[in-house]
Amino acid sequence: MRLAVIAGDGIGPEVIGEALQVLDVVVDGVETTEYDLGARRYHATGELLTDADLASIREHDAILLGAIGDPSVPSGVLERGLLLTMRFALDHHVNLRPSVRYPNVAVPLAGDPSIDFVVVREGTEGPYTGNGGAIRTGTPHEVATEVSLNTRFGVERVVRYAFERAQVRRKKLTLVHKTNVLAFAGSLWQRTVDEVGRGYPDVATDYCHVDAATIHMVTDPGRFDVIVTDNLFGDIITDIAAAVSGGIGLAASGNIDATGTNPSMFEPVHGSAPDIAGQDKADPTAAILSGALLLRHLGDTAAAERVEMAVAADLAERTGPVSTTETGARIRARL
Amino acid sequence: MRLAVIAGDGIGPEVIGEALQVLDVVVDGVETTEYDLGARRYHATGELLTDADLASIREHDAILLGAIGDPSVPSGVLERGLLLTMRFALDHHVNLRPSVRYPNVAVPLAGDPSIDFVVVREGTEGPYTGNGGAIRTGTPHEVATEVSLNTRFGVERVVRYAFERAQVRRKKLTLVHKTNVLAFAGSLWQRTVDEVGRGYPDVATDYCHVDAATIHMVTDPGRFDVIVTDNLFGDIITDIAAAVSGGIGLAASGNIDATGTNPSMFEPVHGSAPDIAGQDKADPTAAILSGALLLRHLGDTAAAERVEMAVAADLAERTGPVSTTETGARIRARL
């Protein structure tokens, strides 16, 4: 198993260190290549992600990423120049974000909701393509546009992926969009779900406006099984999903090329949290669970389940904040 | 006080009936013109909102709207043809949505958060302008676009409005956007906040990505005072805001032309809820509070405060669901 490792900025190296040690326990022969990408390299060389980096990364079975982002770099530079560039270059069209509430994990919601759904977020279209522009910038007559691009090809492949997921889960798929306002994109998404759905008659489908979906996340998250949605709506609802199901410290994600042509990338949903970097404070659980998603993606379901069970067992006994290294050690001790 | 009343569909007429009765108690000489707009008229005549309707509505001091929408009409037809058409025609550029947790009101969050913020949502730009299109519709090569339009003129006027609000509140303004991805629009919004903010040195400003903002809504809603944001982000975060501060049954809103050229429109954030229409079940509180926002907008602060205090007192003693008419009667009894 050859892994490209991008530890990145802030708490990235700390949490990735723990995740790699966990992978080493459950899989034999993990070979890693470390990539120096992120704020440090950008300041030192001005480089974000070179063609050579990309070519080399492609030689791996999968990518494990910690976090990218630092206050010393203007907002957006690393996100667009590195994270989004990679998602687009490697055609990571499925952004997979499971939300599971583990036993004994405190959630910010009243009641004791049980939560187990997965968001299939489109990863290469929508308003994320950088397709926009501005005229008369800096004047009273400035006009700035952002264009959301949506193709049948792009929508259909994630919708199909979502139906496949639903079929091996509770067989319920919810489209989240804003079809009543975004009529062109909305119609494309809705028709695609309707048409692809005919091939999955055992999967029940429904529809939720994105605004209403956020309410359900807070008042009734148990209603969701698989959600399929566009890039921007997926970005927003997966953050609420993480918040309600135990916090961003536990949320793992996969950026997947479902055709298998390019290596897929696995990363915690959280950011680089520079305020706590280097203090052995960050929770490595999301990174460790991202490692489990990676294993599952590469077909090693048994190893993935071992990791997930060890995490669940550890979470069930956590009574307060634990250090990064100790959390990793405790999870490894259960393996 | 001449009010244009659009009771609309579903529970609209029921909740507006109570709101109007409340206004009659606190203000002398309310004259109303009722407009038959919504699903019934659409089915009967094919009309959504005619030029004659608009011309007549313009002759009023303000508009009170119940809810628009019915499952018998394809999604989007009434929303775009009526609600959004009205917002654009009457230049309702400020969409004002306060979130207040009233004493004793149960919220879906753990802990006992105190919540008192207001979202100033832009109402006439962003991805809401209908500016998009599609080619090869219905084929495997379909491409659909949605364009977000943002102008310095449009952004500046709502940002200025938000700073004015912040100055008479807790003097904190948060811009919510997605500047790291939507670089053109994001830069326009951020620069406008920075520049306008120089005229309000006593107001502290900060910035939150929309995804992170939804997390804060759930984990720490007390941090917000005034939020200023784009049309679509505002749509999404005000629904979560309503959910966390007592439910969509209490959330009031104003669609305001801050220049005073056109009448502003006040409406509950909730929809037409056809499933409970005509059953005396809908909570009229949001409609009644929308009436209070209307009074405040027309300068009758004293009457607005009387209504809000009566609502607060009623909420403090509510023990379970009460009927539409009884809730209205109880609130009026306190006036």
Ligand SMILES: CC(C)[C@H](C(=O)O)[C@@H](O)C(=O)O
């Ligand atoms: C950092 C940013 C570009 C990214 C996104 O918006 O996709 C992040 O929020 C995420 O969800 O992975």
Ligand SMILES: CC(C)[C@H](C(=O)O)[C@@H](O)C(=O)O
């Ligand atoms: C009905 C719809 C067009 C509307 C919107 O998206 O603005 C509604 O959700 C709202 O928030 O008032």
